[in-house]
Amino acid sequence: MQRFILIRFIQAFVAILAVSIIVFSLSHLSGDPLTTIMPMGDVEPEDIEALRVKWGLDQPLHIQYGVFLKNAVRGDFGESYAFGGQTAMGMVLLRFPATLQLAGAALVLTLVIGLPLGVITAVRKDGWVDYQGKAIAFLGQAIPNFCLGIGLMWFFAVWLGWLPTSGRGGIDHLIMPAFTLALFQVAALLRLTRSAMLDVLDTEFIKMARIKGIPEWKVVWKHCLRNAFIAPLTYFAIIIGSFFTGTVVVETVFSWPGVGQLAVNSVFARDFPTLQAVVILGSSIYIAANLLVDILYAYLDPRIRYS
């Protein structure tokens, strides 16, 4: 077990390192960042030189990468090019609560919808509910989230006028973005819970519980769900990881002022420090979530750690 965890930790570390190398080398592919962000003509060459030295752009690449990595570990990605005076990390942290709120709401929605639906569809296998559940699972995984977002926005905000179109505000602002973000994972969790429940429903101890005369709801929701919970539980981490990248699209659709929108905006502003901060932070969360899944799974299911 310890060896397994150690290996997975090293792999996760290498993955994060790979991301940092990709991000760093891509950022330097574009040539000199200074020429792209400086207004044309009215800047003295000496000023550019001074800035170049200040930002360390006159150093050889591998030294720049070393400095980049050293600072990145401390959360220092330099000053934002687009918002003068702000640090890139500061910009990200400023936007982080909005993203956290959105992802949290989506997580709650996923649990509240996906888990019970998974249980019910398993209990009523091949029934009407199961059929609907299959449709939800299929649609949820086939509709791109920005299409869903635009569709919802048109129907509920423009056509019916029930919800605000975009932006961040009260609970009503949160409903559509959170649902848009959640639907894909609702479908995934539904399928996962359903198949896990089906496996457990078929076992001897459930038959035993029924024979003993335990009420059916208690058999399903307590005895079964508790045993079927391993797969959905480990999947939570994947859900969280995917939300932090899914928000990039959803926040753009709904003008939600979070980290994802910041990332897209900094692409257009060619604000590399901010983009680097977002990508490295986002990838780290994603990789850490994957790592957590593997460890949880190995902890809960001994067959994996010994293979």
Add this chain to the structure above:
Amino acid sequence: MLISLWRRVREARRLPLLPLVMLLVVLVIPAVFAPLIAPHSPVEGNLNDRLLPPFWVGETIGYKTVVEKVNRENRLNEILLKDAERRIKIGDGTITGGGQIVQVGDQLEILFRKEGSTKYLLGTDKNGMDIFSRLIYGARLALVVSLLGIVVSGILGSSLGIIAGYYGGIWDTIIMRLVDISLSISLVLIALVLAAVRGPSIDNVLIVICLFLWSRYARLIRGETLLLKSQDFIARAQVSGASDLRIMYKHIMPNLANTIIVLATLQIGFVIILEASLSFLGAGVPRPNPAWGLMVADGRELLSNAWWVSLVPTVAIVLTVLSINLLGDWVRDRLDPKQRQI
């Protein structure tokens, strides 16, 4: 003879017709015959025909009261209304002319109507470009990008998977660690960095697809190769002196064809979504190319005034992905029932 014919008909009946027809109509036929079908240029607009609705829509988009209390004198005045008064401000834009004067109670109002015509079947966008034509050329773009991405990443991933499975050892370790890294990196974020560096382009989309999709093939194919490798016919080929390359190409590859085809069909939907999402974010296909994701993004701000600009391409994307996924499931069940899990 009769029996085999009967069987064929039955096989054909099991073919999911609805998704197949939908896919042909929405994606394949437009993509192949784009220049023949499209009535207008996909990238040139007529600025006089901005934001026209689809042909079945004729909607009142606003009105302006011009006379508060109607009497004979100002009833005559209506004819003298200057063109300058026939203006209405809606959202960011001003719509001029074309007002129709009607009497409502005591008031005289100009109604501003926009009506769709068959000239622009699905309406026009804010640059006066025909959405129907853009949709058709967009199908071509989506099909080309996804097929290219699938083929390149499929060949790359399958080859590496076979090498890893067949040789094992250090090759296996290196390739599988690369697979692990590739699978644990978020696609969209790297695509954003690429877009910031190189500007949005079709190449970026292809690079991202290939960089990340190969690993899915490699992992699956490696596993299958490991199973095949231990079988007798491979050992016999080795004993009879066949080279490694020949064994991999002639003996292992044909046995993996089904798996590769199944995975590829299941990936097409994913790739189309990816391309559309990246274009929607402005990190994929650059303007004014008729990418579906880009069209959706263009209409997002106009949703309350001109819903068709972004809803029409949205419907196209959803129909395409739905039918591709349905077909993919069917192909998987037919060719490779073992692989229900992928």
